Amino acid sequence: MSEINKIPIFVRDFSFNVKTKKGYKTILDHINLSIPSGSLVAIIGASGAGKTTLLNSIAGRVLGKSEGSILFGNEPHSNRINKILSYVTQQDTMHTNLTPRQILRFVSDLRLPKTIKKQEKNQIVENILKSLQIEHCADTIVGSPESGIKRGISGGEMKRVNIGMGLVTNPSVILVDEPTSGLDAQTAYLCTSILKDLTKDGRTIISTIHQPRQSIFELFDYLVLLSHGKLVYFGPINEIENYFAKMNFFPPRNTNLADWLIDLVSLSEGELKKEETINKLSKELSVYQKDEIQLDIIHDKNEIDLNEIDLNEVDKDKEDDLEIQDIPDDFEEIDLDKITNPNFIQNNSNGIIKGEVGTLEFIKSLVKYYNNSNLMKKTLSMKIPKQKMDLHLERPVNLFKKTLILTKRGFYGLRNQKRYIIQRLLQPAVLACFVGWIFSGIPSNQSGLMDRLGILFFILLSQILLSIMAVLFVLPKEKAVFLRESMDSAYPTVCFFISKVLTDLPFGILVPTIFAVIITPITGLQTNPKQLLILILFCILSANAGSGFGLMISAATRTPEIALTMAPVMVVPMIIFCGFMIDLNNITKTLSWIQYIDPVKYSFFVLVKNEFTGLKFTCTQSELVQGVCPITTGEQFLKFKGFYNVNYWENALFMIAFILLSWGLSVYFLSKARKREAGR
Ligand SMILES: Nc1ncnc2c1ncn2[C@@H]1O[C@H](COP(=O)(O)OP(=O)(O)OP(=O)(O)O)[C@@H](O)[C@H]1O
Numbered sequence: 001m002s003e004i005n006k007i008p009i010f011v012r013d014f015s016f017n018v019k020t021k022k023g024y025k026t027i028l029d030h031i032n033l034s035i036p037s038g039s040l041v042a043i044i045g046a047s048g049a050g051k052t053t054l055l056n057s058i059a060g061r062v063l064g065k066s067e068g069s070i071l072f073g074n075e076p077h078s079n080r081i082n083k084i085l086s087y088v089t090q091q092d093t094m095h096t097n098l099t100p101r102q103i104l105r106f107v108s109d110l111r112l113p114k115t116i117k118k119q120e121k122n123q124i125v126e127n128i129l130k131s132l133q134i135e136h137c138a139d140t141i142v143g144s145p146e147s148g149i150k151r152g153i154s155g156g157e158m159k160r161v162n163i164g165m166g167l168v169t170n171p172s173v174i175l176v177d178e179p180t181s182g183l184d185a186q187t188a189y190l191c192t193s194i195l196k197d198l199t200k201d202g203r204t205i206i207s208t209i210h211q212p213r214q215s216i217f218e219l220f221d222y223l224v225l226l227s228h229g230k231l232v233y234f235g236p237i238n239e240i241e242n243y244f245a246k247m248n249f250f251p252p253r254n255t256n257l258a259d260w261l262i263d264l265v266s267l268s269e270g271e272l273k274k275e276e277t278i279n280k281l282s283k284e285l286s287v288y289q290k291d292e293i294q295l296d297i298i299h300d301k302n303e304i305d306l307n308e309i310d311l312n313e314v315d316k317d318k319e320d321d322l323e324i325q326d327i328p329d330d331f332e333e334i335d336l337d338k339i340t341n342p343n344f345i346q347n348n349s350n351g352i353i354k355g356e357v358g359t360l361e362f363i364k365s366l367v368k369y370y371n372n373s374n375l376m377k378k379t380l381s382m383k384i385p386k387q388k389m390d391l392h393l394e395r396p397v398n399l400f401k402k403t404l405i406l407t408k409r410g411f412y413g414l415r416n417q418k419r420y421i422i423q424r425l426l427q428p429a430v431l432a433c434f435v436g437w438i439f440s441g442i443p444s445n446q447s448g449l450m451d452r453l454g455i456l457f458f459i460l461l462s463q464i465l466l467s468i469m470a471v472l473f474v475l476p477k478e479k480a481v482f483l484r485e486s487m488d489s490a491y492p493t494v495c496f497f498i499s500k501v502l503t504d505l506p507f508g509i510l511v512p513t514i515f516a517v518i519i520t521p522i523t524g525l526q527t528n529p530k531q532l533l534i535l536i537l538f539c540i541l542s543a544n545a546g547s548g549f550g551l552m553i554s555a556a557t558r559t560p561e562i563a564l565t566m567a568p569v570m571v572v573p574m575i576i577f578c579g580f581m582i583d584l585n586n587i588t589k590t591l592s593w594i595q596y597i598d599p600v601k602y603s604f605f606v607l608v609k610n611e612f613t614g615l616k617f618t619c620t621q622s623e624l625v626q627g628v629c630p631i632t633t634g635e636q637f638l639k640f641k642g643f644y645n646v647n648y649w650e651n652a653l654f655m656i657a658f659i660l661l662s663w664g665l666s667v668y669f670l671s672k673a674r675k676r677e678a679g680r
Contacts, residue, residue: 005084005172006037006202007072009058010384014068016050016057024065027053029229031068034382035222037172040199041206042217042237044258045226046266051208052090052177054226058206059087059175061487061677072173073389082489086171090178092155092162093484096144096477097413100134100153100161101125103142106409107168110402110490113394128167132160132194141416144477156187163191167198174198176207185213192216209258217258227265230367235375247353247369265366268358403495410503424470424507428515431462436522444616446623446630449637455523456607457580460600463512463539464546464574468567470507471550475500476560482670483677493671500551501663508547512539526611534610534648538603541655545599548662555669578604585642599658602651609646612638 011033017024028050035041043051056062058070060077072081094103108121116124129135134157142161143152153161159179166174179195180188192212195205196219206224209216223240225233235243240257244250244264251260353369355361370376397405414421435458442451482496516536520527525535553570557563576582578600584592595601612634619629631637638644 004170004202005389007084007172007204007389008037008382008385009033009035009173009204009206010069010071010382011035011058012069012071014057014070015066016053016062017065019064027064027229028057031231032376032379033224033231033234034379035204035206036382037204038199038202039204039221040196040219041204041222041224042212042220042258043206043208043224043226044210044212044262046262048228049226049265050229051226053229054224055175055177055206055208059085061087063675071384074385075388079489081173083169084172086166086169086174087487088163088166088174088176088179089484090181091480092158093480094142094158094161094165095409095413095481096142097416098409099139099141099416100157100164101129101138102409102412102416103161104128104164104168106405106412107165107485107490109397109405110485111169111396111488114397114401115394124168124170128164131197132164132167133190134160134164156183156191159183159187159191160194163194172203174203174205176205178208178210180212180216181210188213189216189219192219195219211256211262212258214256214258217256223261225261225265227363227366228267230363232265232363232366232370233261233375234370234379239375243373243375247366249353264357265363266358267360267363399492399495402491403498406491406495406499407502410499414503425510425514427466428462428511429518431466432515432518433522435462436519439523442524445618445620447620449617449631452525452611453580453608455519455525456611457578457604459516459519459535459539460542460578460603460607461575462515463543464549464571464600466511467508467543467546468550468553468571471504471547472554472563472567473560475551475554476563479554479670479673483674486674487677493667493674497663497667497670504547508544509540512536512543515539526615531610531613535607537652538606538610538655541652541659542599542603544659545603545655545662548659548666551666552662552669555666555673558673574598574600577601579642580604597658599655602654602658605643605646606648606651608641608643609638609648612643 011031014028014031015026016028017026019025031054043054045051053062057066058077060070060082069076072085075081098106104125105122108125112121112124126135129138134153137153137157141150141152142158143150159182163176163179166176174195176195179191183191192207192209195207199205199221207220209220218237220237222235223233223237224231233240233243240261241251244261249264251257352365353362354365355363396402435455439451439455439458442448442455478500482493485491486493486496513536516532516539519525520532520535526532549570550567553566554560554563557566573594577584577587577595577598579595584595584601587595615634617629617631617633617637623629631640635644
């Protein structure tokens with residue numbers, strides 16, 4: 001098992017801007033942090049303060065205009081760093097049709113080095129289950145009522161599985177987005193204390209956190225307090241009260257410190273309503289910071305022991321360079337116990353900080369004060385190691401093995417969903433019986449000609465629609481897990497996609513086969529083995545063309561709702577241009593090219609030729625034309641309708657090309673989604 005690398009994190013003069021319609025918007029503004037290895041850091045601030053953006057920036061998961069640097073030891077984010085870093089998302093994104101033990105085992109198979117034996121990997125998983133206290137539900141299917149899988153484990157247990165997924169690789173740096181959201185107080189405390197325990201062997205953990213209870217807040221070592229993208233405080237948790245006391249701000253007795261701090265640095269509603277307030281704040285502070293702060297990245301000339309890095313380690317030379325302004329000497333002496341006014345922060349008249357709480361001026365003043373504080377000096381004085389870290393990295397399993405593991409995971413998920421399997425296999429059987437019943441006993445007279453054509457068209461339509469619908473609803477859930485795992489560099493897009501296709505293949509073969517085998521005898525279609533086999537084969541190709549098409553739409557769209565809206569717009573032309581509803585010779589020239597790329601047409605033509613070849617037709621009295629029966633053989637009908645010269649092999653090849661193209665485009669769109677995700 002890889003060792004923990006003790007990695008301090010340095011954020012230096014980091015700003016992040018995103019492009020909006022009105023130009024660039026500053027989301028993070030000149031942030032400076034020095035986080036020693038082995039610490040648990042909380043990022044707090046009001047909604048929209050920039051907490052997630054800061055966490056994502058550290059994780060290297062933002063796309064936008066950034067300035068400054070974020071260093072792990074002395075290295076910026078890279079693939080190398082990504083291997084020792086783990087990001088635990090706020091959403092508990094996982095395969096809800098697996099059990100926690102299965103989920104963690106598959107993550108361990110995918111992400112741990114190939115040198116680790118299966119038994120050892122399983123032991124790692126068992127240790128995680130134990131340390132996260134989820135052994136009791138390790139074999140219960142996670143569940144997801146909205147996906148039709150019965151709720152299995154609780155929200156708190158799910159959150160711990162989510163954290164566990166990030167622990168399998170024994171990461172040296174863990175970034176956690178809101179680990180306590182949606183949890184009751186007890187479970188939230190448990191989750192945070194688990195994170196605290198994980199820092200004991202040198203891991204660095206940074207977490208955004210929303211309204212933590214006092215007991216939870218106290219588990220953290222350092223606090224990053226943000227207000228509208230600005231750093232208002234970065235320092236030890238146990239120095240917060242003293243720091244704010246110097247500005248004459250005291251939390252009321254028995255108050256939750258985190259809530260109090262967030263209230264203190266939030267803009268009032270009135271200020272927020274002023275549309276340009278935040279942009280103005282950005283511009284003014286940027287100018288101020290450029291003029292008044294000298295931000296240096298200090299490189300230690302010698303190799304230093306990363307374990308010894310401590311925020312209290314101040315470079316004395318730098319200390320002299322920075323001047324603390326406007327802080328009366330006697331503030332150190334304030335006795336916190338004497339302060340009893342609970343509304344103290346409402347009345348700010350100490351003269352150090354300008355403006356009333358909730359105003360722009362007040363926040364500007366707080367930021368200015370922090371920029372001149374000893375804490376800022378300490379941050380900037382912490383030495384960045386000169387030498388590249390010697391990371392303990394091992395090679396993961398190869399891509400072929402990864403694809404096999406992902407496929408196996410897909411089949412495990414299916415095995416856990418027996419009802420889903422039964423439903424998918426019953427669906428074609430029931431539909432075939434019902435439709436077969438409607439079309440049963442097709443006569444062999446002239447009216448039977450069109451009925452026969454109708455049933456063939458319906459067979460194709462049902463295969464395409466059944467397979468598209470199955471994919472449109474299933475892929476989005478798997479896509480979420482794929483995006484999460486690919487952000488962790490667990491596997492490339494193509495591995496995921498091949499495994500997805502392989503997992504769906506049994507349905508892609510069984511569903512059309514069941515449908516064709518049942519409907520053929522009921523309706524009286526030709527049942528000799530050769531013709532039945534061709535019917536089944538083209539049903540299979542059509543079903544896979546349908547699922548390929550569905551995968552492509554799902555991969556290209558962001559939500560199942562959009563995919564569902566897009567699907568009919570694209571499927572309807574395919575149906576119209578297949579040659580059943582309209583004679584293809586009568587289609588206007590500007591649109592007639594569509595028939596050449598329509599897979600339904602290629603399948604339909606084969607099915608018609610296959611069915612009509614060798615058939616004999618009769619006429620009722622009323623169908624005779626001048627005493628003659630117009631169509632007496634299938635071949636006659638095929639010639640009349642333009643189906644006679646169809647080449648089975650050519651059409652099969654076209655279908656295969658269509659399927660391959662839709663798969664290729666799906667991989668392309670998934671890769672694009674992955675890049676988009678990286679920039680969220
Ligand atoms: N890509 C983007 N384009 C435009 N604005 C963005 C973008 N990303 C973030 N923002 C804005 O930046 C601000 C900070 O967003 P962020 O999600 O980091 O805040 P947060 O503190 O995590 O908020 P919350 O607690 O509500 O999740 C918000 O006002 C948000 O609307």
